[in-house]
Every structure is written in C-alpha cells, then in structure tokens.
Amino acid sequence: MRIVLLSMLRIGDTMMHLEIVEGLKQKFPDADIEFIINDEFSQLIPLLSRQVSRVHLFPRTKAQLLIKSRTSHLEEPIWILNDWLTEVQSSEIDLVINLTHTRVSGYLMGLLSAKNKIGLVIGNGKTQLIGNEWLRYLNEHFASGFRSQFHYIDVLSQICEIEVRRKAAEIRNSRRIFIQPLTSDAKKNWALSKWKTLFTELCLALPEYSIKVLASPAEFSLLHGLFHEEELAVLSLDEAAEALQSAELLISGDTSLVHLATQTRTRTLMIALGSSDSIKTGPYLDGSVVISARAECRPCDHTKPCFQPSHLCGQSITVDQILTLAKSYLKTDSKNSFNLQGGSDLHGQETRKPLRDPSQEARNCL
Amino acid sequence: MKCLRVEANQWFKRLTLIPNRTQVILGLGAGIHVLEFAKQTEGPIFVIDPRRPLVAEFFSRQEFNPVTQPEFRRIHAGSYEQILPLLEGRRFQVQQYRPCWNSFTEDFITILDSLNLRHPTTASAKHSIEQMPPYDLVSLSAIKSTDDKILLLQELIQ
Numbered sequence: 001m002r003i004v005l006l007s008m009l010r011i012g013d014t015m016m017h018l019e020i021v022e023g024l025k026q027k028f029p030d031a032d033i034e035f036i037i038n039d040e041f042s043q044l045i046p047l048l049s050r051q052v053s054r055v056h057l058f059p060r061t062k063a064q065l066l067i068k069s070r071t072s073h074l075e076e077p078i079w080i081l082n083d084w085l086t087e088v089q090s091s092e093i094d095l096v097i098n099l100t101h102t103r104v105s106g107y108l109m110g111l112l113s114a115k116n117k118i119g120l121v122i123g124n125g126k127t128q129l130i131g132n133e134w135l136r137y138l139n140e141h142f143a144s145g146f147r148s149q150f151h152y153i154d155v156l157s158q159i160c161e162i163e164v165r166r167k168a169a170e171i172r173n174s175r176r177i178f179i180q181p182l183t184s185d186a187k188k189n190w191a192l193s194k195w196k197t198l199f200t201e202l203c204l205a206l207p208e209y210s211i212k213v214l215a216s217p218a219e220f221s222l223l224h225g226l227f228h229e230e231e232l233a234v235l236s237l238d239e240a241a242e243a244l245q246s247a248e249l250l251i252s253g254d255t256s257l258v259h260l261a262t263q264t265r266t267r268t269l270m271i272a273l274g275s276s277d278s279i280k281t282g283p284y285l286d287g288s289v290v291i292s293a294r295a296e297c298r299p300c301d302h303t304k305p306c307f308q309p310s311h312l313c314g315q316s317i318t319v320d321q322i323l324t325l326a327k328s329y330l331k332t333d334s335k336n337s338f339n340l341q342g343g344s345d346l347h348g349q350e351t352r353k354p355l356r357d358p359s360q361e362a363r364n365c366l
Numbered sequence: 367m368k369c370l371r372v373e374a375n376q377w378f379k380r381l382t383l384i385p386n387r388t389q390v391i392l393g394l395g396a397g398i399h400v401l402e403f404a405k406q407t408e409g410p411i412f413v414i415d416p417r418r419p420l421v422a423e424f425f426s427r428q429e430f431n432p433v434t435q436p437e438f439r440r441i442h443a444g445s446y447e448q449i450l451p452l453l454e455g456r457r458f459q460v461q462q463y464r465p466c467w468n469s470f471t472e473d474f475i476t477i478l479d480s481l482n483l484r485h486p487t488t489a490s491a492k493h494s495i496e497q498m499p500p501y502d503l504v505s506l507s508a509i510k511s512t513d514d515k516i517l518l519l520q521e522l523i524q
Contacts, residue, residue, distance in 0.1 A: 071462070074483040076384070079457045083386065 001031040001094045006108060006119070008038050008058065008100040010184065011237070012281070014048070015259030017099050019153045019284060021051050023162035036088070036108070046238045047260075056088050060104070089113055099156060101138060118159065134158040145301050148280050169267040169287030171332075172248045177202065178233070180214045180252035182222065187274025187306045188254050190314050196226050197319045198251070205327060209248075214240060214257065251326060258283045269326055273313045275302035289329060293317055373465065374399035378406060381461055388458040391436075392478055394418050395466030400436055403461075411436040412452065414481075415466075416473050453481070 003024060007014045014037055021033055032053040037044060039057040048055045063077035073079075089112065098109045098119025110123020118131040120139070129135040138155050141148040148155070157164040179202075181195035195213075202211050212233040215223045220234050235243060240257060244250060244264040251269045252258050254276035261268045261283065268288040272278045277299040278290040292298070293313030300306065377399050383389070389407060391400060394415035404411060413436050439452060460481050467474045479485030 070479065070482065070484050071460070072482060073458065073460070075457075076459070079387075080384075 001028055002091060003031045003033045004036060004093050004096045006036050006098045006100050006105045008102060008105045011041055011044060012256035012259045014044060015256055015263060016153055016284065018051055018263060019164050020099060020156050020160060023157055023164040024160065027162045043237055047241055059084055085111060097160060131159055142280065151284060152281050153284050166284055166286050167265055169285050170265045174246045174248050175209045176247045177209050177211045177249045178214050178247050180255050180257045182219050183253040183255045185274060187300065188276050190253055190271050190273060192226055194319050198322055201319060201323050202326065249330060269329060271317060274306065275300050291317060370396055370398040374402040377463065378402050384459050388456045390414060390458050390460045390481065391463055392460055392474060393463030393466040395463060399463050404436055413438045414477060
C-alpha cells in the first residue's frame, strides 16, 4: 500500500506531521509512506528518510524562479512540474492525505491521481473537503486569527482516523542544555539581550552543566557578535536532532526545534510570544512547559508585523522568571512532579489538556 | 583554434542542462562550441543564427552522431513564424553562445525572447494571444496548454 502525505508548510509543521506518520504506521503496518515537501526544505530529507520510504521535493521555488527568468522558456516551470508529477505517480497511489490545507496543496491534490484522497482538494472548478467533519474544524479554526480548543496533531489524527499518543519527555541526566533563541518571525523572538543574560545566569547557576546556544548556519552571523564562538553550536537540523537526543533540556522560542525535541523526547521549555499559539502548535510532549505572555493582543496574526509601539509580550517575561523556572524544572525527576516553584506568578503559563475523548469533544465542538 | 576549443569547453561547463529538453544553441560563431556540445550531449540540437550562412552550410555537411546531429537554422530577429514550426511540440532549452553576439546583441536578444515567449511586442506575443484557449487567463503561458492539468499547474505556481 502506498500512502503519500502532503506536508507543504514549514519545517516545524512537517516535524509535527511525523506524529501522523507514526499513527498511520500503526493502522497500516505494511504501508509505504511518502512525503511531499517544498523544495526549499531539502535539508529535511535525511531526518524524514528515517521514518518514511521516500521524500519528494515539490519544485515550487525552482518553478517560481524560472517564471521570473527571461532566459528560460515561459512554459519551462509547467514542463518541470509535469515531469515531477509523472515521477511521483510512477506507481499507483492508494491514499493521498493533504496535511497542509493551503491553495497550493489543494491544487496539487487535484492533480494527483489516487484511489483515495483525504483533505482539501481543488480541481475542475471545485473546492472540496474530502473526509470527516474534522476537516471543517481544521479549516475554520486553524486559519490565522482563530482559536482552537485542540492541538493541530490531535485534529489531524481525527481527520486521518488514526490514534496518535502523546509521548512523555525523558528525564535525562546528561548535564547538557541547549538554548535556541531565534525563531522564524521577529514577533516570536524574545529579545536577544535577554537570551544573553539568561545564558550567563544559567552558566553561573549551573556550573556542572554544558550549556550551548544553538544556531543554524544562517543564524550564525546574527548570534556571533553576542555570544562567543565556543558558546555557539552551529548545527544542521540533522545534527541538532542528534544533539537533542542526549540533552536534558531545550529552552527555545516557538521554533521547529521544539517539534524536533518532541521527536527526541527532550524536555522543552518554550517561550510563546507574538503569534505563537501553544494550544494549536505547542510541543506535543507530556512534560514540556510553555511560558506564554499574557498580552491582550496575543496570539496575533502571524502574517502581520507587531502593531504595538513596543513588543509588549516579549517585555512581559523576565529573565529571572525563565531562570527560576528552568532551575526548578531541572530538579524534577518526574514529569508529574513538576510545579512552578517560585515561578507561579509567571504570566499565563499555559497547560494543554490532551484530547481524551475526541469523539465526545467533537460532538460538542462541531 | 586551440584557444577557441578552450573557450568552447569553458562555455559548456558553465551551462545547466535540463534533462529531456531539446537543446537550442543561439549563436553559431565559428561553430567549435557546437562540436563540443554535440560531443558531450545526447539528443537533438538546433543551432539558430541570423548570420553566417556559409559556416552554417559547412556545419550542416559535417557528420555528427546521428542522434545529436545538429540542425542549423538561419533566422532573422523577429521572424518568429520561422522558429515556431521548428520547435512546435518540443520542450526545449535555449543556450546562449554570447561570444558571437558582438554587434548583433539586440537581434540575438530578440530571438531569445521570441523563443522563450517572453517578447511582448514580437509576433510571438500575437501568436500567443491568438492561440489562447477560452479560459479566463491573463498569462501568455497558457498557449499550447489546453490540457486542464497544465492550466491547473499554471495557477498553482502563480
């Protein structure tokens, strides 16, 4: 059985979709599961290839560049996309699932031939939602500016009619902590000066720990002036996954690394600012903690810049609060015994209720 | 001669060839780069040049690998009607041999734009509009693309 999953958002979303892969493997143990991702995220291939049979790179960036290029034929992007489609459909697809719900993924669903389809499909002048009522919930609640009562993975698992179990974070004793300061969006960034102070304070408070600041090769230049070279760990995503496997704690903004840490079952302390909505897309891992600012404008629209005169949500969380929380978090030896000692005055520490009885919740919700 | 071969070789190394495309070389020059190209590629080659009829004739008589046998065309800038039947139905990629464009750059660029359907004022644009299928499209890229799937792809990449 050949199952193709369309995962055409950003890296963090694709990381979350790996939970769906696990659920599908349980339901269809003999299935070959394949991913379609955007070509700009080719660095994901080594990571994804561990869990799926094949990863197809949708040549979106390539096609967009060719459209603009005067030296290539106007139809070249179409030829390339046609070639790509032919290759993807070289053998029959039994089930294709759109985990993305964007216009591009909808059109692609319309073009792909498969015995069964689940998700948004656009084609022949029609826009269809093929599947159960949870698709409508996803469409109505996961657009920017709308709230959801359920985590993205819980909703997707209902759409795919599979069981996805939230894993528990592992309590490790490796004495290694990673900090990931930069996110993909300025609104979600805590001030770099605060990250620097937090790093310094953590090093003083926990001398027995190896504490490193994670940076992708692209982020290095932004962090290099603030942190010493030996304080930085410049890693590819694949290398970061390996590093997180032995880490005791990750302190991060809302980044793809949070979802990578879910895969490696690494305890995570996430600072949710700006458009970050931890109910929808927080770490899907029992034992992880999300510190969410309580600004009235939060969570804001992820497509627009912050409209406040200053970054209110970022300013409302102090270094001392995160430091206290991190120290007390590390002292816990079980995910259940953690409480906010000395940190209970934190602004809106969010707790998420796992979806215990989805069908019951669905009846209330839909 | 050696110098021309080196130049041709360097030119070829800089090219990015898309698989399964008919290759069109724009500019014949002394033709050394065409020999180099034919030596290193498979599949048909078209060479277009608005000048040099004698060299073109000479090269037409040379024996090449039957698969890659280059076909030469002498086409004047703007005469899109001459080019279209030549490449009709083919997926092709135009390679520019700029060293021989000197003094004729404008002509070559017009041909390049016509071939790539990117010249808004030449016959190619008129042809595109005439050929446009009855869809609500604003893009010229719909020409020859009446297949629904191709139209969908067009929307998709926009």
